[in-house]
Structures are given as C-alpha cells and as structure tokens.
Amino acid sequence: MVFDRKHLSNAELISIYRSLLYPRLIEEKMLLLLRQGKISKWFSGIGQEAIAVGATLALEQDEWIMPLHRNLGVFSTRNMPLHKLFMQWQGNKEGYSKGRERSFHFGSKEHHVCGMISHLGPQLAIADGVALANKLRKAEKVSLAFTGEGGTSEGDFHEALNVAAVWDLPVIFIIENNGYGLSTPTNEQYRCESLVERARGYGMEGVKIDGNNILSVIDTIKGVRQYCIEHKKPYLIECMTFRMRGHEEASGTKYVPKHLFEIWEEKDPIKNYESYLLHEAVLTETGIEAIRAELKEKIEQELQVAYQAKPMEIDTEEELEDLFAESTVDSRQSTVKHLDHSDITHHSSLTTHDKRFVDAIKEALQQSMTQHPNLVLMGQDIAEYGGAFKITEGFVQEFGKERVRNTPICESAIVGAALGLSLEGYKGLMEMQFADFVTVGFNQIVNNLAKLHYRWGQNADVVIRMPTGGGVGAGPFHSQSNEAWFTKTPGLKIVYPSTPMDAKGLLIAAINDPNPVLFFEHKALYRSVSGAVPEAYYEIEIGKARHVRSGDEVSIITYGAAVYWAEDYAAEHPEISIDILDLRSLAPLDYAAIRAAVQRTGRVLLLHEDTLIGGIGGEIAAWIAEHCFELLDAPVMRCASLDTPIPFNIELEQNFMAKARLHETMQKLIAY
Ligand SMILES: Cc1ncc(C[n+]2csc(CCOP(=O)(O)OP(=O)(O)O)c2C)c(N)n1
Numbered sequence: 001m002v003f004d005r006k007h008l009s010n011a012e013l014i015s016i017y018r019s020l021l022y023p024r025l026i027e028e029k030m031l032l033l034l035r036q037g038k039i040s041k042w043f044s045g046i047g048q049e050a051i052a053v054g055a056t057l058a059l060e061q062d063e064w065i066m067p068l069h070r071n072l073g074v075f076s077t078r079n080m081p082l083h084k085l086f087m088q089w090q091g092n093k094e095g096y097s098k099g100r101e102r103s104f105h106f107g108s109k110e111h112h113v114c115g116m117i118s119h120l121g122p123q124l125a126i127a128d129g130v131a132l133a134n135k136l137r138k139a140e141k142v143s144l145a146f147t148g149e150g151g152t153s154e155g156d157f158h159e160a161l162n163v164a165a166v167w168d169l170p171v172i173f174i175i176e177n178n179g180y181g182l183s184t185p186t187n188e189q190y191r192c193e194s195l196v197e198r199a200r201g202y203g204m205e206g207v208k209i210d211g212n213n214i215l216s217v218i219d220t221i222k223g224v225r226q227y228c229i230e231h232k233k234p235y236l237i238e239c240m241t242f243r244m245r246g247h248e249e250a251s252g253t254k255y256v257p258k259h260l261f262e263i264w265e266e267k268d269p270i271k272n273y274e275s276y277l278l279h280e281a282v283l284t285e286t287g288i289e290a291i292r293a294e295l296k297e298k299i300e301q302e303l304q305v306a307y308q309a310k311p312m313e314i315d316t317e318e319e320l321e322d323l324f325a326e327s328t329v330d331s332r333q334s335t336v337k338h339l340d341h342s343d344i345t346h347h348s349s350l351t352t353h354d355k356r357f358v359d360a361i362k363e364a365l366q367q368s369m370t371q372h373p374n375l376v377l378m379g380q381d382i383a384e385y386g387g388a389f390k391i392t393e394g395f396v397q398e399f400g401k402e403r404v405r406n407t408p409i410c411e412s413a414i415v416g417a418a419l420g421l422s423l424e425g426y427k428g429l430m431e432m433q434f435a436d437f438v439t440v441g442f443n444q445i446v447n448n449l450a451k452l453h454y455r456w457g458q459n460a461d462v463v464i465r466m467p468t469g470g471g472v473g474a475g476p477f478h479s480q481s482n483e484a485w486f487t488k489t490p491g492l493k494i495v496y497p498s499t500p501m502d503a504k505g506l507l508i509a510a511i512n513d514p515n516p517v518l519f520f521e522h523k524a525l526y527r528s529v530s531g532a533v534p535e536a537y538y539e540i541e542i543g544k545a546r547h548v549r550s551g552d553e554v555s556i557i558t559y560g561a562a563v564y565w566a567e568d569y570a571a572e573h574p575e576i577s578i579d580i581l582d583l584r585s586l587a588p589l590d591y592a593a594i595r596a597a598v599q600r601t602g603r604v605l606l607l608h609e610d611t612l613i614g615g616i617g618g619e620i621a622a623w624i625a626e627h628c629f630e631l632l633d634a635p636v637m638r639c640a641s642l643d644t645p646i647p648f649n650i651e652l653e654q655n656f657m658a659k660a661r662l663h664e665t666m667q668k669l670i671a672y
Contacts, residue, residue: 016214039089050213054218064112068104086302144173164234165203172221173234194238198236199236209237220237242260337534338539340505361503374425380431391431435520461513463511464516474648497521546581
C-alpha cells in the first residue's frame with residue numbers, strides 16, 4: 001500500500017493513527033464483552049475503519065454525517081464519550097436513545113451525527129436536506145452520507161443522488177464496497193463494472209479509491225469537500241474495502257472464500273498504516289505499543305463508568321411523552337392568534353372574508369411563508385405551474401424559487417430531504433401531488449419521521465400536505481382515503497379539516513408544530529365549499545374536535561367531506577334530532593369531545609369516507625365501548641365506504657361511498 005503524506009506533519013500522522021486504531025480496539029473489547037453476554041450484538045467494521053475514520057477527519061466537526069451500521073469510526077472520531085456509547089450498546093437508559101434503540105441506530109445533534117433506520121437507503125436523502133439548508137443559508141459546508149454497495153440497489157440511492165444532482169447540492173455520497181451485502185456477493189447485486197460509473201448517469205463527478213488507505217481516504221474526501229463547496233455540487237466516492245467479520249457476530253462467514261480473507265488481511269488498514277509510520281520513522285515499535293496501551297486503558301476506564309449506569313427504571317409516561325417534541329416559542333411564533341369558530345361570532349373586531357377551502361389553504365401557506373423565513377415548500381410542479389391544484393400559484397414570484405421548489409418525481413427522497421432541512425433548523429413542507437402517492441414515501445414517514453423523536457430525541461419539523469378523497473371520478477389511484485395507514489403509527493399527527501376556517505388555522509398550527517404532521521385536504525372540498533375565514537394569522541388547536549350541530553337523538557362523529565354528508569342529511573331529515581361532531585384531528589383524537597357526543601344522545605354513528613375495515617371508525621367505536629358503555633342506548637354503528645378499491649365510474653363510485661349507506665345505517669340505529 002502506497003501512502004503519500006503530502007504536507008502532514010509527524011504529529012498529524014500520529015493523531016490520524018490514534019483515530020484509526022481506536023475503533024479497532026473498541027471492537028476487540030466489544031467482542032470479549034459479547035462473549036460474556038455484557039453487550040448486545042452489532043455490525044462489525046473491522047477491516048473497514050479507514051473509511052469512517054478518514055471521512056470524519058476530512059470534515060469539520062459541525063458538518064452532518066449520516067453513518068450506517070458499520071461506522072463506529074464516525075462515532076469514535078466525533079469524540080462521542082465512549083462510556084455513553086457503551087451504555088447505548090447495553091440498552092441502558094443513559095445511552096443515546098434511553099434504551100430504545102440498538103447498536104448504531106441513533107444520532108446526536110450535538111455531534112452532527114444523524115441516526116440511521118435499519119432500512120439503509122433512507123439516510124442518503126436526509127443528507128440532501130441538510131445540504132439544501134447549507135446552500136440556502138450560504139454556509140460553506142457539506143453533508144456526507146454512507147451506503148454499502150448493497151444499499152445502492154435501493155430506490156432511495158437513486159432518488160437521493162438524482163435530487164442532489166438536480167438541485168446542485170453539496171453532498172458527498174460514499175459507497176463502502178466491501179464485497180458482500182449480508183451474504184450476497186457483488187455479482188448478484190449489480191451489473192456495472194464499478195458503482196462509481198453511476199455518477200455519470202446522475203450528472204455528477206465520482207472517483208473510486210482504495211478504502212483501506214487512510215491517507216488517500218482523507219486526502220480524497222478533503223479535496224472532494226472543497227469541490228462540493230466551491231461548485232455547489234454533489235460527488236460520489238466508491239471506497240473499495242472488505243468486511244473481515246460476519247455480517248453480524250452470530251452469522252459467520254462461510255459464504256466468503258477463504259483466500260479473500262488472506263488477501264485482505266494483507267491490506268488491513270491499520271497494519272499497513274503502522275508499517276508506513278515505522279518505515280518513515282514517525283513512530284517506533286515502542287511508540288506504537290505505548291499508544292495501544294494508552295487507548296486500551298482509556299477503553300477500560302470508560303467501560304467502568306458505563307458499568308456504574310443505573311438499572312433501567314421504566315416510566316410509561318415518559319415513554320409516551322417522548323413521542324413528540326414540545327413546542328417552543330420559537331417554533332410556534334409569538335405573533336400567532338389562537339382562534340376557533342365561536343370567535344367569529346363573538347369577536348366583532350375580527351375581520352373575516354368569505355373564502356373557498358382552497359383559498360384558505362393558500363392563505364395559510366402565504367402567511368406562514370412570511371412568518372417563517374426558514375419554511376421551504378417542496379412538491380411536484382408546485383413552482384411556476386402552481387401545483388396540481390394551483391394552490392401555490394404565484395408563490396415563486398412572491399417567495400422565490402429557492403423556497404418554492406419543484407421536485408423530481410421521488411416522494412421518498414423529498415420526505416427525507418424535508419427531514420434533513422429540519423435537522424438544520426428549517427421547516428420542510430411537502431405537497432404530495434395526490435395523497436395516493438404517499439405509498440412511495442411511506443418508509444420515510446412511518447419509520448423515520450414518526451419514530452425519530454422517540455428514538456434519539458431529534459424532532460422532525462415536517463408537514464406533508466395530502467390532497468385526498470374521492471367523489472371526483474378519478475379512480476383507484478387518485479381518490480383513496482389513506483389516513484388510517486398513518487393514524488395507527490405512533491409519532492405522527494394527523495389533521496383533516498372540513499371547513500375553510502379550520503383548513504387555514506390547522507395548517508398554520510401544523511407548520512408551527514415542531515413535529516411531523518400529515519395534513520389531509522379533501523380535493524372535492526377545494527372549490528365546492530366556502531366560509532368565513534379570519535384575515536389574521538391564527539391557529540386552530542390540533543387535537544380539538546368541533547361541535548358542528550346539537551341534537552339529542554343521534555350523534556354522527558365524522559370528519560372531512562363526510563361532515564357535509566352529515567349536515568345535508570340532518571337538513572333533509574328534520575324529524576331526527578341529529579348531533580354532529582367534526583373530529584378535525586385524527587391523531588391525537590379529542591376523546592373528551594367524543595365522550596360528550598356520546599353523552600348528548602346515547603346513539604353514535606361513525607361516518608367516514610375511508611373503507612370500513614381498519615378505518616379510524618373501528619378504533620373510535622372500540623374506545624366508546626370501553627369507556628362510555630353506560631352512556632349508550634344502542635350499539636355504536638359505522639358507516640364507511642365499501643371494502644374495495646375506489647372505482648372510476650361515477651355510479652360505481654357513488655355506490656362505493658359511505659354516503660350511499662348513510663340513510664340505511666341511520667334508520668338501523670334509530671330503530672334499535
Ligand atoms: C430495506 C432493507 N432490506 C433488508 C435489510 C437487511 N439487511 C441489513 S444489512 C444488509 C446488507 C447490507 O449490505 P451493504 O449495503 O452492502 O452494507 P454492509 O452490511 O455490507 O456494510 C441487509 C440485507 C435491511 N436492513 N433493510
């Protein structure tokens with residue numbers, strides 16, 4: 001292995017040696033601890049350390065890194081206290097994830113390390129978001145994301161690299177090509193000669209290097225970093241290396257031909273660098289021994305500190321509270337008013353205008369863009385074109401193209417980028433062109449956004465607008481009601497307004513909330529309903545239902561377009577005294593308001609456009625049965641859409657819709 005020290009002093013070379021050796025010695029200790037049952041298993045980086053260590057050394061301390069499961073070298077080189085890392089690996093409450101996460105699946109904002117989720121590829125687009133934040137604030141910084149060669153087969157790899165290229169983002173993508181993805185060799189993973197060839201396909205530069213040569217890793221990444229900052233461009237680096245141990249400690253290495261271990265043992269990054277330092281007389285054998293002894297001693301000491309950690313004390317309230325970040329004055333905006341519908345009638349001073357649903361949403365976005373200079377809108381065709389529903393028409397002129405961004409067709413990467421923006425203190429708002437397309441961004445939402453704060457205390461200040469629902473004759477992929485996919489995922493807030501006033505106030509509240517919010521907008525309401533909307537910049541509280549109408553015979557609990565079905569039905573049937581509750585938020589649910597609705601009539605009809613099985617109505621029915629049984633005069637009934645995909649033909653669609661069975665269900669309930 002040929003090393004080129006360039007201008008590095010002896011002291012610098014020795015410092016690099018210490019950084020390189022440290023994770024190896026930590027892992028050697030961990031192997032002993034694993035055998036003693038004192039630590040949980042992890043994914044070994046032995047043999048690959050030069051990449052993680054070199055990359056971290058090449059960056060500045062406050063540049064974000066998105067490491068993966070084999071990158072102990074990132075954590076150790078960022079000087080994260082080792083005793084706390086040991087506590088993490090022991091699943092202790094004093095570790096980085098309060099015992100909620102395994103091995104390296106955690107991050108630390110303080111150290112600018114973003115925690116991975118198991119799915120590998122999603123890390124890459126988060127780096128795009130961080131880079132976008134750096135670019136918008138004109139910071140001379142890069143972000144850096146790792147992937148294995150196996151991870152490059154994921155769509156997330158393609159999406160993240162393409163977005164970085166199209167948006168000219170200073171991101172360094174590093175492929176650690178160690179020959180195997182679990183047991184799968186590279187010839188069963190991809191067909192190109194070298195993965196770096198893909199760079200050209202994305203319109204970016206790339207280079208392939210020896211990932212076991214620490215000096216060339218550092219030198220290359222330093223140079224690439226400079227390039228990315230100067231040219232505002234991404235760069236792909238393929239680092240060739242080898243995994244000297246099994247995928248994880250229990251899985252063995254039988255599938256790897258023996259001779260490969262012999263070849264790569266000769267290329268060991270530490271052994272080779274040591275030889276070089278000895279040859280150059282930078283260190284002597286005794287000097288090396290002294291460093292090893294010193295680091296080993298440090299590891300022992302840190303381990304002793306970790307052993308002092310208190311045993312796990314379970315606090316269920318804390319478990320639940322940590323799902324969400326608390327709002328701060330900063331995130332909520334002190335200028336915002338807190339209103340509700342009664343304020344329109346009671347406050348004569350409140351100026352209101354009659355607005356369509358669609359215009360109320362537009363106004364919420366406009367006012368929020370003005371209030372939050374750090375708010376960035378992203379979505380397909382939302383810039384000059386104004387979005388599929390023309391909600392952001394004129395925004396480019398008003399707020400500039402940097403903050404009103406057209407995206408390539410890649411929902412997963414854009415959710416990831418929104419999360420990256422949030423890591424750097426921006427607010428990311430994504431317009432899903434149709435709620436149906438959320439399926440291709442699903443993983444980033446339910447596994448990254450939703451779980452992030454619980455896992456390592458990092459909030460995800462992201463709103464996803466979801467144009468949803470049917471009645472527009474658009475067929476199975478432009479009309480679905482998919483809110484229930486998300487209401488069962490802890491860590492997400494789900495909002496679904498039905499009136500223009502609520503649409504504006506709840507969207508402002510969603511944007512001010514530092515947590516991930518899915519904001520459902522029923523497309524059929526956009527231009528069909530209007531109502532009084534306060535001119536002010538105001539919030540409607542998330543998690544509070546609206547009592548639409550009082551009655552004493554039947555309570556219809558509903559949301560979205562179905563609120564209008566219920567109101568129409570009540571108007572057409574003055575002989576029935578109907579009470580209506582509009583939930584407005586599906587997560588969290590307003591249980592007090594649900595209970596009050598049950599109390600008012602003793603008969604409950606849960607009405608939603610979503611299909612019956614697994615719809616939110618089932619959950620609410622169960623809650624009422626458990627908590628309000630003594631208030632009921634009849635079984636809770638659900639009226640929902642047919643359990644089929646939503647059909648295109650308008651008559652079939654009408655038959656599909658819950659509304660088609662509303663009268664029948666109502667009669668059954670009254671007759672009980
Ligand atoms: C989406 C997804 N599919 C499968 C897995 C299981 N899995 C974990 S690591 C791994 C191999 C990854 O290979 P590579 O990206 O080359 O990284 P390496 O482990 O070699 O460092 C697999 C298949 C996963 N974690 N996520």
